[in-house]
Amino acid sequence: MSLLEDLRAALGPAAVLEGQEMGSKPASDMSYTGNTPPRAVIRPRSTAEVATTLSLCNAAGVPVIAQGGMTGLAGGANPSGQEIAISLDLLRGIEEVDTASATMVVKAGTPLEECQQAAAAHGLFLALDLGSRGSCHIGGNLSTNAGGIRVIRYGMAREQVLGLEAVLADGTVLSSMNRMLKNNAGYDLKHLFIGSEGTLGLITRAVLRLHPPPGEITTMLCASATYEEVVALLRRAQSDLGNIVAFEAMWRDYFSFNADALKLRFFAAEHPFCVIVESTASREAIETFLAACLDDGLIADALVATSHAQARQIWSVREGHPIEALPNLLNFDVSLPIGQIGHYAEACTAALLKRWPKAHVSFYGHVGDSNVHICVSTLYGPGEDMHSVDDIVYGVLAPYHGSISAEHGIGTLKRPYLHLSRSAEELALMRRVKSALDPKGILNPGKVI
Numbered sequence: 424m425s426l427l428e429d430l431r432a433a434l435g436p437a438a439v440l441e442g443q444e445m446g447s448k449p450a451s452d453m454s455y456t457g458n459t460p461p462r463a464v465i466r467p468r469s470t471a472e473v474a475t476t477l478s479l480c481n482a483a484g485v486p487v488i489a490q491g492g493m494t495g496l497a498g499g500a501n502p503s504g505q506e507i508a509i510s511l512d513l514l515r516g517i518e519e520v521d522t523a524s525a526t527m528v529v530k531a532g533t534p535l536e537e538c539q540q541a542a543a544a545h546g547l548f549l550a551l552d553l554g555s556r557g558s559c560h561i562g563g564n565l566s567t568n569a570g571g572i573r574v575i576r577y578g579m580a581r582e583q584v585l586g587l588e589a590v591l592a593d594g595t596v597l598s599s600m601n602r603m604l605k606n607n608a609g610y611d612l613k614h615l616f617i618g619s620e621g622t623l624g625l626i627t628r629a630v631l632r633l634h635p636p637p638g639e640i641t642t643m644l645c646a647s648a649t650y651e652e653v654v655a656l657l658r659r660a661q662s663d664l665g666n667i668v669a670f671e672a673m674w675r676d677y678f679s680f681n682a683d684a685l686k687l688r689f690f691a692a693e694h695p696f697c698v699i700v701e702s703t704a705s706r707e708a709i710e711t712f713l714a715a716c717l718d719d720g721l722i723a724d725a726l727v728a729t730s731h732a733q734a735r736q737i738w739s740v741r742e743g744h745p746i747e748a749l750p751n752l753l754n755f756d757v758s759l760p761i762g763q764i765g766h767y768a769e770a771c772t773a774a775l776l777k778r779w780p781k782a783h784v785s786f787y788g789h790v791g792d793s794n795v796h797i798c799v800s801t802l803y804g805p806g807e808d809m810h811s812v813d814d815i816v817y818g819v820l821a822p823y824h825g826s827i828s829a830e831h832g833i834g835t836l837k838r839p840y841l842h843l844s845r846s847a848e849e850l851a852l853m854r855r856v857k858s859a860l861d862p863k864g865i866l867n868p869g870k871v872i
């Protein structure tokens with residue numbers, strides 16, 4: 424392939440990997456739905472080398488895929504076999520932490536945890552946080568507009584970005600490295616690249632917004648009898664405690680499965696809902712709040728973690744690693760108005776169990792952000808596959824006007840269902856934007872739209 428020879432000549436032979444030297448990582452993200460390696464992996468070391476790579480690929484009409492930490496859950500970074508993968512892993516490092524403006528300039532291939540640690544070392548706080556923090560890259564986080572556990576207080580990845588550098592399909596470097604909170608000088612182009620999963624350009628650097636550290640966080644586990652009580656608890660926590668930094672609900676089947684497997688027991692009885700609430704309010708305020716919630720019947724039981732180790736135990740149930748061992752496990756990521764999530768969970772469970780009476784179906788998630796995850800494990804019958812489950816989960820969601828993707832993105836897995844969450848006019852405009860920025864369609868083809 425003369426393109427690979429041109430890339431070797433331009434970037435050096437070590438920047439181009441083929442065959443066995445690529446390893447298995449480029450074949451699939453953590454949805455584990457990819458099984459085809461890319462044609463080659465290119466490892467640029469700078470924005471200029473990303474630009475050279477894209478310009479050569481565009482001229483040759485060869486499709487490319489950006490690959491970050493490969494922790495995505497929507498198949499967005501999975502090759503189809505035709506593409507060259509551009510790995511951002513050598514574009515790594517913090518260029519600057521500016522304590523006066525509370526900003527950080529970071530390269531796209533830097534792992535999220537490294538950015539969090541650099542902010543903390545300067546007495547500041549990067550508010551983005553997800554379970555994959557040690558492996559996912561900032562570039563991947565921004566390309567998927569990641570959510571995570573602090574959205575309720577600080578917003579999604581999009582809200583943490585002030586400026587961005589991206590390389591367009593033809594190799595043009597678009598540097599919008601704004602550092603100000605306020606900048607209304609025309610269109611805010613960075614938003615084209617945030618959440619577009621590598622289909623409109625490759626992110627190479629970003630200016631991230633930092634915050635003062637939130638202070639000491641107290642972790643509570645609350646038990647409630649109904650979903651309505653969970654919502655009432657959310658609103659009461661927001662009004663009485665104010666500083667809520669996490670609100671994560673777990674339906675009984677999810678909580679019990681993981682707690683039992685981890686041999687953890689927090690309450691004498693099982694409850695229909697367990698909720699992790701984290702707040703920076705004082706211990707005294709938290710105790711007064713929990714007593715009032717017990718008196719008013721919003722919760723049936725509660726405990727306050729008395730050590731970091733106990734808080735970690737509570738979070739280990741929410742992280743739910745035991746459930747990942749279930750056969751054919753599918754993890755959905757939908758959003759719908761907070762008040763309707765309980766009803767949707769009941770309707771979705773009923774529809775899935777009607778089709779597969781022995782299936783495992785359980786719910787958990789960032790309910791304070793109107794986002795719920797669904798775990799479904801079942802053995803398929805003849806002519807069935809994962810899309811048989813998708814059809815039910817998204818079919819039940821449609822009348823609620825919810826979104827088929829709250830935070831994980833569309834990738835390949837949800838692409839056939841995008842029309843359920845976006846109008847024909849929205850889809851048409853997305854296609855026009857795509858063809859304006861990437862006329863040859865070389866950027867992550869077959870993904871999102």
Ligand SMILES: Cc1cc2nc3c(=O)[nH]c(=O)nc-3n(C[C@H](O)[C@H](O)[C@H](O)COP(=O)(O)OP(=O)(O)OC[C@H]3O[C@@H](n4cnc5c(N)ncnc54)[C@H](O)[C@@H]3O)c2cc1C
Pocket residue numbers: 452453488489490491492493494495496498499500511531552553554555558559560561562563564565566567568569570571572620621622624625626627830831834867870
């Ligand atoms: C244990 C675990 C917990 C998770 N928790 C959460 C959570 O709470 N919230 C959440 O939102 N997600 C979560 N995720 C999903 C995943 O971690 C996020 O989607 C993350 O943002 C992906 O980052 P990445 O670097 O791994 O991207 P990748 O998987 O490598 O890529 C994701 C997409 O972004 C594109 N891309 C990657 N880098 C670039 C770039 N520099 N420029 C342009 N496009 C690029 C890829 O082409 C692909 O379409 C979790 C995953 C795991 C495994």
